[in-house]
Amino acid sequence: MLRESVTTSHGPRHPLHLLAALSMVLAAARPARAEGDTPEARVAPPEAAAAGPTGHQGAPLGDGARRGAAAATGGSTVAVAATEGVDAAAAKEGSSVAVAAMEGADAAAAKEGSAGASAADAAIEVTIQAERPGSEAASRVSVGHRELELRPRLRPGDILESVPGLFAVQHAGGGKANQYFLRGFDADHGTDVAFFVDGVPVNMVSHGHGHGFTDLYFMIPELVTGLDGYKGPYYASIGDFGTAGAVNLRFAEKLEESYAQVSLGQYGIQRGLVIASPDLGDTWRAVAAAEIYRNDGPFLSPERLKRFNVYLRATHDLGDTGKVQMTWMSYGSTWHGSGQIPARAVCGEGELGGLNPPPSAFGEPCMDHFGAVDPTEGGATARHMASVSYSTAWRSADLSALAYLVRYRFTLYSNFTFFAEDPVHGDEIEQNDDRTVGGADLRFRKQYEIGGARFTTTLGAQMRSDGIDKSLHHDEARERLEEKTRAHVDESQIGVYVEQDARLRRWLRVVLGARAQWIDVNVNDLGEDLGATGNKSSGVRGQMQLLPKVTAIVSPVEGLDLFGHFGRGFHSNDAQGAVRGAGAATLITPAMGYEVGARVAPLRGLSLSAAGFLLDLDSELVWSGDAGATEASGQTRRYGIEIGGRYRLGSWLFADVDATFTRARFRENAGNASAVALAPTRTLTAGIGVRPTLGAFTPFAALRVKAIGARPAIEDESLTAEGFTVVDANAGLRWKNVEAAVDIQNLFDTTWREVQFASESRLPYEPAAVTGIHYSPGWPFTAIGRATLYWE
Numbered sequence: 001m002l003r004e005s006v007t008t009s010h011g012p013r014h015p016l017h018l019l020a021a022l023s024m025v026l027a028a029a030r031p032a033r034a035e036g037d038t039p040e041a042r043v044a045p046p047e048a049a050a051a052g053p054t055g056h057q058g059a060p061l062g063d064g065a066r067r068g069a070a071a072a073t074g075g076s077t078v079a080v081a082a083t084e085g086v087d088a089a090a091a092k093e094g095s096s097v098a099v100a101a102m103e104g105a106d107a108a109a110a111k112e113g114s115a116g117a118s119a120a121d122a123a124i125e126v127t128i129q130a131e132r133p134g135s136e137a138a139s140r141v142s143v144g145h146r147e148l149e150l151r152p153r154l155r156p157g158d159i160l161e162s163v164p165g166l167f168a169v170q171h172a173g174g175g176k177a178n179q180y181f182l183r184g185f186d187a188d189h190g191t192d193v194a195f196f197v198d199g200v201p202v203n204m205v206s207h208g209h210g211h212g213f214t215d216l217y218f219m220i221p222e223l224v225t226g227l228d229g230y231k232g233p234y235y236a237s238i239g240d241f242g243t244a245g246a247v248n249l250r251f252a253e254k255l256e257e258s259y260a261q262v263s264l265g266q267y268g269i270q271r272g273l274v275i276a277s278p279d280l281g282d283t284w285r286a287v288a289a290a291e292i293y294r295n296d297g298p299f300l301s302p303e304r305l306k307r308f309n310v311y312l313r314a315t316h317d318l319g320d321t322g323k324v325q326m327t328w329m330s331y332g333s334t335w336h337g338s339g340q341i342p343a344r345a346v347c348g349e350g351e352l353g354g355l356n357p358p359p360s361a362f363g364e365p366c367m368d369h370f371g372a373v374d375p376t377e378g379g380a381t382a383r384h385m386a387s388v389s390y391s392t393a394w395r396s397a398d399l400s401a402l403a404y405l406v407r408y409r410f411t412l413y414s415n416f417t418f419f420a421e422d423p424v425h426g427d428e429i430e431q432n433d434d435r436t437v438g439g440a441d442l443r444f445r446k447q448y449e450i451g452g453a454r455f456t457t458t459l460g461a462q463m464r465s466d467g468i469d470k471s472l473h474h475d476e477a478r479e480r481l482e483e484k485t486r487a488h489v490d491e492s493q494i495g496v497y498v499e500q501d502a503r504l505r506r507w508l509r510v511v512l513g514a515r516a517q518w519i520d521v522n523v524n525d526l527g528e529d530l531g532a533t534g535n536k537s538s539g540v541r542g543q544m545q546l547l548p549k550v551t552a553i554v555s556p557v558e559g560l561d562l563f564g565h566f567g568r569g570f571h572s573n574d575a576q577g578a579v580r581g582a583g584a585a586t587l588i589t590p591a592m593g594y595e596v597g598a599r600v601a602p603l604r605g606l607s608l609s610a611a612g613f614l615l616d617l618d619s620e621l622v623w624s625g626d627a628g629a630t631e632a633s634g635q636t637r638r639y640g641i642e643i644g645g646r647y648r649l650g651s652w653l654f655a656d657v658d659a660t661f662t663r664a665r666f667r668e669n670a671g672n673a674s675a676v677a678l679a680p681t682r683t684l685t686a687g688i689g690v691r692p693t694l695g696a697f698t699p700f701a702a703l704r705v706k707a708i709g710a711r712p713a714i715e716d717e718s719l720t721a722e723g724f725t726v727v728d729a730n731a732g733l734r735w736k737n738v739e740a741a742v743d744i745q746n747l748f749d750t751t752w753r754e755v756q757f758a759s760e761s762r763l764p765y766e767p768a769a770v771t772g773i774h775y776s777p778g779w780p781f782t783a784i785g786r787a788t789l790y791w792e
Contacts, residue, residue, distance in 0.1 A: 233569020
């Protein structure tokens with residue numbers, strides 16, 4: 001629904017550019033109304049209102065207003081006052097946000113206010129209207145830093161799982177990218193979920209391990225001040241991989257406190273973290289952080305994970321309505337992994353129905369739940385990213401631009417089939433990816449009124465280029481035996497979009513969008529067989545798609561919104577599979593999505609939502625980096641419902657519950673069965689977090705549960721991937737500048753399988769390869785203690 005805040009009084013006239021800046025501030029603060037939390041106005045991107053992550057953080061405030069907004073957090077309403085000589089320091093903590101644009105006044109002390117800041121007699125009449133970010137769909141979510149503070153956040157996946165229905169699980173060691181589940185998709189490492197960091201795309205095209213590979217371990221969870229979650233292909237500014245949904249993570253540009261933290265836990269967990277946000281005056285803001293982490297895990301073969309992260313960000317204000325921001329992130333990691341172990345060989349487990357004989361049938365001992373067939377699996381990776389963004393606003397328009405450069409290296413040792421292909425040396429493979437990524441993002445937005453209706457027109461362009469060297473080797477204990485493939489890939493993407501957001505009536509809003517997408521690839525296979533024809537593996541290819549989007553929002557009464565959506569999206573396929581002579585894959589795979597939903601706010605702080613969706617994915621051929629070949633896949637259909645509730649009481653209590661029920665099927669039965677392997681069918685997430693302030697003490701605690709139901713592991717459903725339910729918790733106490741806490745993973749010590757696959761393998765004593773369930777075990781009960789020292 002449309003929200004507006006009006007402050008009326010008499011006073012001097014102010015420049016129109018200042019009023020425009022205030023309008024952008026209000027638009028940036030709007031997530032609070034919908035989701036019960038207000039992210040910092042200075043870091044909330046205007047794309048949240050215009051639907052789509054681009055990473056530009058909108059028009060900044062004037063000097064005094066910037067400082068006030070930097071501290072303003074939490075709440076459900078926003079009051080904006082343009083003042084002269086008014087001290088806004090009296091605005092205190094509570095349920096609304098006061099943002100004062102000051103001329104000659106210091107608003108640095110402006111906090112969350114229970115009734116908003118009162119404008120003094122210098123206030124002028126200002127009427128500001130803006131759509132709430134997250135208000136364009138029942139399935140949209142905008143999460144602020146207050147909510148994130150009330151959740152356990154030991155790993156990047158914990159942040160992502162604040163998006164209802166999104167699961168991030170781990171296999172093959174803590175240095176490898178998560179596996180993601182969303183809306184009936186087993187999205188592997190990111191094939192159908194698009195991820196962004198302040199607008200910079202993270203998914204790696206034509207990756208050496210898997211297309212869309214998304215490793216977010218370069219992210220320090222404490223630096224994330226908010227995120228925007230999108231479901232379905234309904235947003236014109238979201239391109240590749242955004243079929244099931246997308247997530248844009250917003251990082252800090254200024255923190256109220258600096259701190260140092262040390263964590264120690266079971267299984268060799270050690271972590272050191274330092275975050276500094278020095279005071280650099282009125283026009284500069286900065287954050288610097290460094291993290292070092294290691295663990296051995298509960299595995300019999302220690303994981304020996306080592307990780308190092310560096311984050312640097314500087315922001316400079318250019319006048320009252322512009323800013324430039326420079327960011328550097330560096331990350332390195334090495335690890336060993338126990339891989340996926342065969343259930344048939346695990347003591348006390350085996351496979352349901354005795355599908356495959358246990359080790360005892362061959363006179364061999366069984367293996368431990370945390371054992372390994374090949375303990376030399378694992379890898380190493382490094383990622384360095386630099387980005388520069390600029391934004392400005394004038395009158396009723398704003399412009400933002402982003403440029404980024406990424407340098408990336410990756411090596412992974414895996415053994416999925418053990419001794420099926422090479423009974424002597426084993427089947428370990430080594431995958432390498434070495435690339436440079438460069439890109440840019442430009443967006444212009446204009447607001448205007450015609451005949452009482454309010455319109456927002458957005459024009460955008462996105463460019464990206466990847467230069468990739470990738471290879472695949474057959475190894476034994478990380479020593480190369482044979483080079484199977486080596487190729488150089490150049491891949492470029494260009495996307496342009498237009499979006500028209502029309503508030504035709506107070507109760508009716510329509511958003512029309514269109515995106516034109518171009519992808520071209522050039523593959524040079526250095527191992528191509530040049531002595532024969534018909535087996536082409538090098539070449540060039542390009543493809544274009546036009547992607548329309550339609551959204552309608554009806555708000556018949558206060559507190560009730562009804563939504564309808566249609567959109568055409570896509571994910572790309574691996575370049576090597578697209579240029580092959582025989583059996584080439586499509587370069588772009590379209591997806592058609594439909595959704596209806598409702599959101600209601602029956603009580604203050606309580607939001608309930610429900611959505612039903614259907615998504616059709618076109619026929620495709622998928623390149624398998626593990627096998628170095630293409631694998632056929634037919635048309636699929638996914639449909640389901642999502643229900644959720646979120647409750648917030650002030651800034652100290654937050655509770656949520658979300659459940660999804662989905663069905664994924666192949667649209668044409670190929671003769672065996674139509675189930676989509678590993679597609680999640682039922683998920684549940686719920687939790688509660690509290691953080692009251694009691695004088696000099698601030699106790700806090702959180703409890704979260706996540707569950708996923710059993711799902712078919714193979715198309716004919718003869719093998720099943722078991723479901724799991726896991727509970728995590730934390731509790732702690734802050735006294736003045738000192739904090740101590742305990743985090744618990746798997747509170748009830750559940751034995752569970754975090755990741756499961758149905759695949760073919762052969763153990764050294766088996767006469768032939770067999771198909772069965774393979775899994776990575778989830779961690780048992782794990783306690784981690786941490787101590788934090790704060791300073792300003």
